[in-house]
């Protein structure tokens with residue numbers, strides 16, 4: 535299934551066949567809008583690329599955990615990669631079975647481990663020896679064995695930005711390469727642990743295959759070494775990280791090339807593969823729609839001030855991330871201007887784009903910030919007491935609000951001025 539999720543139809547940028555102007559009128563701006571068909575198409579493209587291998591595709595919930603997104607994941611037969619009790623509960627509530635859930639993260643608590651064991655999850659990706667020992671205890675208290683893989687740190691540089699690279703020796707993630715065999719030998723002897731596999735995740739927004747190749751080749755070697763140590767390795771979890779093209783002309787490795795690389799290295803091992811893609815599945819299935827409030831002519835720059843801000847989409851402020859920005863109303867031709875596209879939040883970093891050439895836009899016009907489906911709503915906050923913005927799902931010619939805008943009363947409801955005894 536190929537689907538053009540966002541395209542101009544009758545002069546208006548549309549999600550599938552619904553005009554974003556129609557949604558804006560009904561829901562108000564700003565809002566996130568996702569395409570059901572596009573999320574499914576990306577899941578299926580991943581599944582298709584590994585056809586015959588039957589991998590577990592454990593969608594990384596942190597990229598976009600809305601229950602509506604997760605219910606699509608569930609209905610496509612995929613699983614989930616979770617990193618907190620909250621994500622575990624979300625995945626289960628959306629109908630993702632426990633045995634398709636992997637639990638990652640460096641700081642799992644005992645309560646999280648206990649809940650995950652009760653849900654019979656597929657595996658824990660263990661990131662340290664102390665965590666291993668705590669998990670062993672928690673499992674034994676329940677008379678169970680916890681299925682594990684160690685997340686190993688291959689000391690490979692990768693990732694679109696320093697803040698999202700995870701596979702270097704100095705990063706907090708994974709167990710040190712040199713310690714891995716010793717840890718596996720120890721884990722294999724623990725009565726509350728069942729060693730199942732090995733896990734690696736080197737970073738996010740990786741656009742070339744070389745870092746994957748370097749890391750996966752090391753993992754393949756380690757599988758051989760562990761087996762010769764008598765440790766059974768039946769699964770290999772290769773994490774997420776495959777990037778998407780954010781800029782107009784950026785070149786990104788395709789899922790087909792990625793799959794070819796993986797299969798060349800992994801097929802000889804005879805293991806079940808697990809993947810944890812997040813961004814690949816949802817990034818280009820979502821846009822952030824905002825309205826222009828002012829066109830402010832500054833001394834050195836012109837500013838297009840939107841009603842969306844860094845609290846709604848943090849990626850540009852946090853990682854200098856590039857997102858295409860396009861007008862919702864299609865312009866045949868018009869004056870182009872160079873704008874800094876900013877929001878109303880009181881921070882200089884509240885800027886979506888710098889000196890971007892755009893059609894001249896009057897107050898009231900709508901713009902779409904593209905490729906905002908991953909780590910958009912998920913990273914949003916209510917900074918400046920701005921309500922979390924609604925999320926909308928489109929399927930065909932229908933749309934539904936999948937997260938409504940809270941009222942101010944709801945935003946304040948969990949807070950209270952203290953009442954002191956004296």
Ligand code: LLP
Pocket residue numbers: 594597615638639698735737738739773774775776810811812813814849853908909913
């Ligand atoms: N597995 C693990 C263990 C992870 O830490 C991550 C992402 C993923 C899978 C999914 O990676 P993906 O396929 O989405 O690249 N907020 C940042 C990205 C942070 C990624 C954190 N970990 C951004 O907006 O670029």
